[in-house]
Structures are given as C-alpha cells and as structure tokens.
Amino acid sequence: MGKFVLNDSQAKIISTLLDNDKPLKVGDIQASTQLSKRSVYNNLKVVNEYFQEIGLSDFSIGKQKKLLLSPEEKEFLKDKLKSNQTDLVLCPEQRVNLIACYLMFPEKRISIESIEKMCRVSRNTIISDIKQTKKELENYQLAIVYSPKMGYRIEGKLINKREVFLFFIERLLKFTNIHLLTFLKFNDVNENFNKLKIISDELDNSYNEESLLALAALLSVIRRGNERYEFSIKELYFIQDTIELAKVDKYFTEFSIHDRFYLTVHLLGTRSAAEFEIDGEKNVELLKLAERIIEKFEVVTNNTLFDKDTLVNEIYLHLSLSLHYHKLSIQAVNPLLEEIKTNYASIYSATKIVCESLKDDFLVPIFESEIANITLHLGSHLREPSEKSFRKKVMIVCPSGQSTSNLLQVEVAKLAPQIEVIGTSAVSDIVDKEQEFDFIISTVELETPFPFIKVNPILTKEDKEKIATVLFLSQSRFQADDKQINGLFDIIGRYVEPREMPAITKEIIDFVNHSNPIIKVEHEYRYSLAELIGQQNIQIVPDSLDWRTGIMMAASPLKESKTIDQEYVDEMIRLVDVYGPYVLLGENVALAHAKPENGVNRLGISMLVCPKGIYFDEENEIKILFVVASPNEYEHLNYLNDILKFAKDSAAVDSIIQTKNVIECYELTKRIF
The missing domain is CATH 1.10.10 (Arc Repressor Mutant, subunit A)
Structure with a gap:
C-alpha cells in the first residue's frame, strides 16, 4: 500500500x-x-x-x-489511521497541533532543525507552520519565543499552557500513532494511561479513552520542568479528603504533591465545581460579559431572544464554571460538539462571530467546546414559545445538562405546537410527576411503565418522525357518536377494557421507538444564495466607496423591487453607527442587515462587488458587501451562515472580486453557492 x-x-x-x-x-x-x-x-x-x-x-x-x-x-x-503510519506524515493543521505540543514543555533546547526533523518537512514549510502556530496560540494568550540559548519555546500562564496542550494533543492523537510522537516518552505515557484507566473504572468516571490518553500525555511532560500550579487554602481543604485524591495517592506515588493535586481536580470534574466560588470582582465581569454576548448575538443575527433575564443568568453560570475549570487547567469537553456544529450550524456560526468579537472580554480561552456550550444557551432562547393551545403534555428527561434540556424543549415545541412541554425531570423523579404528563421524551433508555419516546440530545430527522407519529396517533381526528375521537388510541379504547389501555398505548409507542414511524418529516426547501441573489441583484462598481454609500448602493436593487423599504436601509446604517463595523465577516466580506419589522416585505439578498474597496475606517476595508432581508428571523440565520462560510473561502472570495461583469459574476455564484 x-x-x-x-x-x-x-x-x-x-x-x-x-x-x-x-x-x-x-x-x-x-x-x-x-x-x-x-x-x-x-x-x-x-x-x-x-x-x-x-x-x-x-x-x-x-x-x-x-x-x-x-x-x-x-x-x-x-486503527488503520494509526497502524499504517510508519512515518509521521501530517497535514498543515496537524503540524500546527504537533508544534504547539512539542514547544509547550520542552525537555531540552529546541531549534528550527529539531522541529524540521520532528515534522519531516522542509525548512521553508516549518517557518510557515511556526507562523501559523503563533497565530493560533495568540487566541489563548500564549506566545512562541526564541533565544539562542533556550531555542524555541512557548511562554504564557501555566494554566493556559496545560489547558491548550490537552486540547491540541487530543486532536493530534485522533489521527496519529503515539509511538511516532518522539517528544513523548511512550513508556511513561502508557504507564500513566493504564493507571488512569484503573482509577476511572474504580470511580465509574465518564472519561473516554481518548481524553485519558491526552491526560496521560500531559502528565508525562509536566514533570519535566519546575512550574507548579499553586492551589488556594480553600481548594486544598476541599481536595484533601476526597476519594479521588486517595486513588491518585495510591497509584501515582512517584508524582509530586502539586501534580497529584492537579490530577485530582481533573478527576473531580463537575463535582468540584459546586464547591468553589468566583470572587466578587470576577462575578461582575462575567455578568457584564453574559449581557454583552446576548446583546451582540441579537445584533449579529437580528433575532430577538426571549426571557433574557433567565438567559443572562444561564450564560453567567456557565462562564463561572468555565472560569473555575480554567483556573484548575481542566480542559472541559462538550461531547455534543460535532452534533451541535452539524445540526445547529447557523446558530453555532453566529455564536462564534460573537465570541470572537468579544475575545478580549473573555476570562478564559475560547475553544470550540466553549462556543458550543454558549450556542446551546442562546439557541434555547431563540423563539418565544407559541400560544398554549396544546393537547398533549410532555415531560423531558435529559441528563446531558440544563442547556441541552432547554434546547430540546424549544425544538420539541417548534416541531409540534400541540405539545406542551411541562418541564424536565430526573429519571428518579418521574413517578412523583405521574399525573402531570401524557408521555415522556427521553434521551436515555428508561425502565418505566409510562409511555416514552427515546431521542438523541440533538433531535435527528428520525427522532422528529417518532414524535410526529405519536402525536398523530393521539390527535383529535373526527366526531363519532357525539364524541371526539382522539386518533388510534381512542379508537382502540372503545373496544378494550380500560385497564388494558395503558399497556396497549405503551406497546404501540415502543413499536414507534424501534424505528417504525409512520409519519415522515420532510425538510423544507430552502433557496440557495445564488437563487436569491440572481443576476438582477448583483452590482460591480469601479470606484472605492465609504460604508454608508456602500450600504445604500448594495440595498438599491432590493429597494427597487420593493423587497425592502427605505426604513430598512436607514436602520442598517444606524446599526453600524451604534455598534461599529460588526457587519464584517472576513478580510474582504461584510453583511448588512436589520430586523424584519424595520421594513422587510419579502426574502431577498443583494451583492455589491467593489474591487477598490468599501471603507469603514482606517483599519477595516471590504470588497464584497451583501444585504440580507428576511421576514423570518430563523431563516435569516441560515443565510448568515452560508455567507460566513463563503467569507472563509479566500479562493472563492478572490474569484468573485476578479470578475469583469455582472453576467460572469452571476455564473460564478451559481458554482460557488
């Protein structure tokens, strides 16, 4: 091969x-x-x-x-990805991960030749990779420095270094055989991993093997230097009597007391979070940050979030927990990260824009898992629940976390307005709430006599079809004998003993649970960007423009077709005046928009291409300006995400800028979008 x-x-x-x-x-x-x-x-x-x-x-x-x-x-x-590796052959992103880990806790002087030998690529490639690694590490307040005596190394806060090492090494090990990472001593890593596995099994911990291997790698390198994390008296008081410390003391006797304490707080996980408080000054900063995240999200997405007081508190509590983990150098992982990025791509992209624009206000590094957690909170407050004309009461059972439960409630209510989600419950509390619900929607298997639908924490198409089927079987369908017949269940109930109905109902729902839905949920057709823009909404201008003129000119095709009113143009300009150039999505792309109630008559998008530049200020210049108008706030998010993906594709952006006329530009948009 x-x-x-x-x-x-x-x-x-x-x-x-x-x-x-x-x-x-x-x-x-x-x-x-x-x-x-x-x-x-x-x-x-x-x-x-x-x-x-x-x-x-x-x-x-x-x-x-x-x-x-x-x-x-x-x-x-x-197994193949790793076992087939006889040489360390990495793509650029993986080399960035490797360089960051290699330089984080060096055992000896590291030269550019050492990095070249480690990565097995040319010197020029390594110079380019180091520049990219520097840029990546700036996001976490870390810097690559060089001196003739010490060579290359990474400087910054110890808590940041440990947290970032865990993040990068876990990504690297997904595709790389650990034997080929020669800066790690494999025997030490393997010994640490086996001990962690024993402790994890004895504590019935939720760590997966990938996370344990990354932690084992970190433990093997942090012992090289003299850097020590200093714990507070309060933290030491809590740690000293825990079963986790007893296990660490038993299996890691060769580690210093500082490193044993550090490992203990990892094993304590969320249990430790309840025992610590954030100081008063940090409390105020986190509360203000939560408010700014919500305000910025509404501006970026032109969506109105409901119950904002509750949302501020939810995000504040999450940020407090993140800060606590950060203080202890714990890399918190969101197990739903990929599902959130896939199923809630629009909300995730908007949240990422918001978080990155506020990165100087964050007290913790902004990893993808952090963005995903905030996405869950914001997504669960995107829509006000519809009027309560519900017929069926549902209890949500979701041990994955409060933010996931909240988002699941919103998704269920959005799927079927005849559902009333009466709240969430722990598995152990279901019996006490028996009289409150008609059936349960759960993300875990339940041993219960009550009818329940098993779904994923992030609803899939199949999950939605199961829920729709159960509702269809329960709904009021027609009149008979002066009585309202409630679908299949009431029809069956007319011919069997009442005492038999609960068992029959549960058996039918169990049948639906095992991938037997009879209702299909089809995705609504969504116009592509190219279809919405059309040739008629594209303009190419030869001269440079200021941003006000740019917005007015970009909006003119939509105004002429009565897609928007002048009020919408005025509001877009006002928002930039108030919030600054928040509309910038990339080096050469911006998107202007406002709320639907500010003069949107129907869905429309226009694009203005200005090769000589549209200037917002001395530092911010773009060459492609979109105007998006949507009467539907959620639909607006989808197109924001599409344009954001385009803005990140520098080749596609450059190709649009270089088009000579509108026809050529339109033909290119059909291929890109």
Missing part, C-alpha cells in the same frame, strides 16, 4: 464521520467542517479512495445519499 497523505479538509471530513452516530448528508458535512459544497464533494472523492485502499470497500460515497460509519467501521478506521 502506498503512502496516503490526507490534507486538512479530508482530515476534517473523516473527523466528522468518526464523531457522528447518525447518517450525514453532504450539507451536514459542509456545516460541520465549514467547507464550501464544491470543496466537500472534491475531498469526499479522495476520502472514498482512501477508504477503498484501506479496505472499507463497501463505503461507496458516490452511491450513498447519506454517509454513516458503523461502530465497527469507526474502530477499524481509527
């Missing part, structure tokens, strides 16, 4: 397939990876060739509408 080198895009696609447990469409992969549709198709062909070469011959991407790896195929693929 020849050496098969996967590039960044192909690695992202494989990672998405490995992290998802449901069938994915090309659009799902596009949303998760933030690649253009064309790039996804092109790279899927290479991924398919790779799969066929390693023996996954049944995985024919060209013939499947949906893509899914079975658990056995995932394990086979993971």
Whole structure:
C-alpha cells in the first residue's frame, strides 16, 4: 500500500464521520467542517479512495445519499489511521497541533532543525507552520519565543499552557500513532494511561479513552520542568479528603504533591465545581460579559431572544464554571460538539462571530467546546414559545445538562405546537410527576411503565418522525357518536377494557421507538444564495466607496423591487453607527442587515462587488458587501451562515472580486453557492 497523505479538509471530513452516530448528508458535512459544497464533494472523492485502499470497500460515497460509519467501521478506521503510519506524515493543521505540543514543555533546547526533523518537512514549510502556530496560540494568550540559548519555546500562564496542550494533543492523537510522537516518552505515557484507566473504572468516571490518553500525555511532560500550579487554602481543604485524591495517592506515588493535586481536580470534574466560588470582582465581569454576548448575538443575527433575564443568568453560570475549570487547567469537553456544529450550524456560526468579537472580554480561552456550550444557551432562547393551545403534555428527561434540556424543549415545541412541554425531570423523579404528563421524551433508555419516546440530545430527522407519529396517533381526528375521537388510541379504547389501555398505548409507542414511524418529516426547501441573489441583484462598481454609500448602493436593487423599504436601509446604517463595523465577516466580506419589522416585505439578498474597496475606517476595508432581508428571523440565520462560510473561502472570495461583469459574476455564484 502506498503512502496516503490526507490534507486538512479530508482530515476534517473523516473527523466528522468518526464523531457522528447518525447518517450525514453532504450539507451536514459542509456545516460541520465549514467547507464550501464544491470543496466537500472534491475531498469526499479522495476520502472514498482512501477508504477503498484501506479496505472499507463497501463505503461507496458516490452511491450513498447519506454517509454513516458503523461502530465497527469507526474502530477499524481509527486503527488503520494509526497502524499504517510508519512515518509521521501530517497535514498543515496537524503540524500546527504537533508544534504547539512539542514547544509547550520542552525537555531540552529546541531549534528550527529539531522541529524540521520532528515534522519531516522542509525548512521553508516549518517557518510557515511556526507562523501559523503563533497565530493560533495568540487566541489563548500564549506566545512562541526564541533565544539562542533556550531555542524555541512557548511562554504564557501555566494554566493556559496545560489547558491548550490537552486540547491540541487530543486532536493530534485522533489521527496519529503515539509511538511516532518522539517528544513523548511512550513508556511513561502508557504507564500513566493504564493507571488512569484503573482509577476511572474504580470511580465509574465518564472519561473516554481518548481524553485519558491526552491526560496521560500531559502528565508525562509536566514533570519535566519546575512550574507548579499553586492551589488556594480553600481548594486544598476541599481536595484533601476526597476519594479521588486517595486513588491518585495510591497509584501515582512517584508524582509530586502539586501534580497529584492537579490530577485530582481533573478527576473531580463537575463535582468540584459546586464547591468553589468566583470572587466578587470576577462575578461582575462575567455578568457584564453574559449581557454583552446576548446583546451582540441579537445584533449579529437580528433575532430577538426571549426571557433574557433567565438567559443572562444561564450564560453567567456557565462562564463561572468555565472560569473555575480554567483556573484548575481542566480542559472541559462538550461531547455534543460535532452534533451541535452539524445540526445547529447557523446558530453555532453566529455564536462564534460573537465570541470572537468579544475575545478580549473573555476570562478564559475560547475553544470550540466553549462556543458550543454558549450556542446551546442562546439557541434555547431563540423563539418565544407559541400560544398554549396544546393537547398533549410532555415531560423531558435529559441528563446531558440544563442547556441541552432547554434546547430540546424549544425544538420539541417548534416541531409540534400541540405539545406542551411541562418541564424536565430526573429519571428518579418521574413517578412523583405521574399525573402531570401524557408521555415522556427521553434521551436515555428508561425502565418505566409510562409511555416514552427515546431521542438523541440533538433531535435527528428520525427522532422528529417518532414524535410526529405519536402525536398523530393521539390527535383529535373526527366526531363519532357525539364524541371526539382522539386518533388510534381512542379508537382502540372503545373496544378494550380500560385497564388494558395503558399497556396497549405503551406497546404501540415502543413499536414507534424501534424505528417504525409512520409519519415522515420532510425538510423544507430552502433557496440557495445564488437563487436569491440572481443576476438582477448583483452590482460591480469601479470606484472605492465609504460604508454608508456602500450600504445604500448594495440595498438599491432590493429597494427597487420593493423587497425592502427605505426604513430598512436607514436602520442598517444606524446599526453600524451604534455598534461599529460588526457587519464584517472576513478580510474582504461584510453583511448588512436589520430586523424584519424595520421594513422587510419579502426574502431577498443583494451583492455589491467593489474591487477598490468599501471603507469603514482606517483599519477595516471590504470588497464584497451583501444585504440580507428576511421576514423570518430563523431563516435569516441560515443565510448568515452560508455567507460566513463563503467569507472563509479566500479562493472563492478572490474569484468573485476578479470578475469583469455582472453576467460572469452571476455564473460564478451559481458554482460557488
């Protein structure tokens, strides 16, 4: 077998397939990876060739509408990705991960030749990789420094260094055989891993093996230096009597007391969070940050969030917990990260814009898992619940966390307005609430006599079909004998003993649970960006413009077609005046918009191309300006996400800027969008 080198895009696609447990469409992969549709198709062909070469011959991407790896195929693929590596051959993104880990806790002087030898690429490539690594580390308040005596190394707060090492090493180990990472001493890592596995099993901990291996790698390198994390008296008081510390003391006797304490707080996980408080000054900062996140999200998305006081408190509590973990150098992982990026791509993208624009106000590094957690909170407050004309009362059982439960409630209510979600419950409390609900929607299997529908924490199409089927069987359908008949259940009830109905109802719902829905939920058709823009809404101007003129000119086709009123144009300009150039999505792209109630008559998008630049101020210049007008706030989010993906594709952006006329530009948009 020849050496098969996967590039960044192909690695992202494989990672998405490995992290998802449901069938994915090309659009799902596009949303998760933030690649253009064309790039996804092109790279899927290479991924398919790779799969066929390693023996996954049944995985024919060209013939499947949906893509899914079975658990056995995932394990086979993971083994192949690592076992086939006799040489360390990495794509650019993986080399950035490697360089960051290599320089984080150096055992000896590291020269550029050392990095070149480690990564096995040319000197010029390494220089480029170091620049990219520097840029990446700036997001976490870390810096690569060099001196003739010390060589290359990373400087910054110890808590940041440990947290970032965990983040990068876990990403790296997903595709890389640990034996090839020569800066790690494999025997030490393996010994640490085996001990952690024993402790995890004894404590019935929820750590997966990938996280344990990353932690084992960190433990092997932090012992090299003299840096020590200092714990407060309060923290030490809480740690000293825990069973976790007793286990660490038993199995890690060779570690210093500081490192044993550090490992203990990792094993304590969320249990430790309840025991610590954030100081008063930080409380105020976090509260203000929560308010700014909400305000900025509403401006960026032009959506109105409901129950904002509750939302402020939810985000504040989450930020407090994140700060607590950060203080202890714990890398908190969101197990639903890939599902959130795929199923809530629009909300995730908008949240990412907001978080990155406020990064100087965050007291913690902004990892993807942090953005995903905030996405859950914001998404659960996107829509005001509809009027309570519900017929069926539902209890949600979701141990995954409060933010996931909230978002699940919103999704269920959005799916079927005849549902009244009366609240969430722990499994142990279901019996006490028996009289309150008609059936349960649960993300875990239940041993209960009550009818329940088993769903995923992030609703899939199949989950929605199960819920729709149960509602269909329960709904009021017609009149008979002066009585209202409630679908199948009431019809059956007319012919059996009342005492038999609960068991019959539960059996039918169990049948639906086992992938037997009779109602299909179809995705609504959504116009592509190219269809909405059309040739008539594209303009190319030869001269540079100030931003006010740019917005007015970009909006003029929509105004002429009466898609928007002048009020909408005025409001877009006012928002930039108040909030600054928040409309910038990338180096050369901006999107102007306002709320639907400010003069939107129907859905429309226009695009203004200005090769010589549209200037917002001395530092901010763009060359492509979109105007989006949508009467539907949620639909608006989808197009924001589409334009954001375009803004990140520098080749696509450059190709639009270089078009000579409107016809050429329109033909190109049809291929890109």
